[in-house]
């Protein structure tokens with residue numbers, strides 16, 4: 581059963597907010613768009629993988645989707661963590677169409693797609709690193725270390741996997757999404773000794789969920805400043821910042837869409853692009869509102885946490 585669901589990564593929300601807020605000719609747009617496409621593909625691939633894992637016997641595994649755990653000064657992240665009473669399985673998923681060739685001698689993956697050749701790090705090595713980190717994490721937190729299995733899955737139907745050096749480990753540890761269930765059967769047959777009692781495994785699952793720390797902001801990476809951003813309310817249909825407040829609702833001067841709550845996304849964007857809080861005055865500038873009464877009402881309706889008295893109130897993201 582799924583005991584921890586993945587959340588939409590903050591970094592996807594930030595990229596989307598940046599693209600709504602940066603002028604169309606801003607030089608950083610290409611880099612941010614590229615970053616967003618990669619992150620969205622990864623997220624979509626994991627969602628596709630959910631289907632294949634739903635074919636497993638629901639009572640046998642506790643499934644944690646996208647778990648990120650602290651270890652020393654760092655974190656490690658696992659796409660899928662499956663726990664049973666006899667073993668733990670780590671799955672690293674890739675969403676990559678094209679010819680995927682494993683070069684086990686040099687720990688690299690060569691991908692050929694649409695006439696383009698790209699080199700990637702070996703995902704087997706990547707998931708092995710996660711395995712070592714998980715073992716370390718279990719030990720530090722005084723849990724028994726059960727047999728740890730790992731798998732690299734390619735959830736995209738258009739991935740054509742190739743293993744030209746006929747490397748044994750690649751055959752054993754890499755598969756298409758649809759073959760994962762069969763691989764997991766093999767792991768089950770290999771690991772039959774009960775390591776955890778039901779009570780132990782529940783305690784471990786609970787502790788894993790409690791220890792999860794979602795990935796934070798990556799705004800620094802793009803070195804943007806508030807001067808880069810455009811003010812105004814973003815249209816929910818065309819994303820342009822052309823919405824005007826006319827008799828109590830928002831109207832887009834570009835595409836004609838009306839909205840009663842378009843300002844909510846705009847306030848979210850304001851926080852996502854790095855502002856820790858907002859005041860009435862800042863909101864009026866952001867939404868291009870002439871009246872501070874309207875600004876106050878809109879802020880109250882968003883039910884954001886705040887501090888300070890009516891006049892000097894500062895609002896924070898939820």
Ligand SMILES: [Zn+2]
Pocket residue numbers: 815816817818819820832833834835836837
């Ligand atoms: Zn519009």
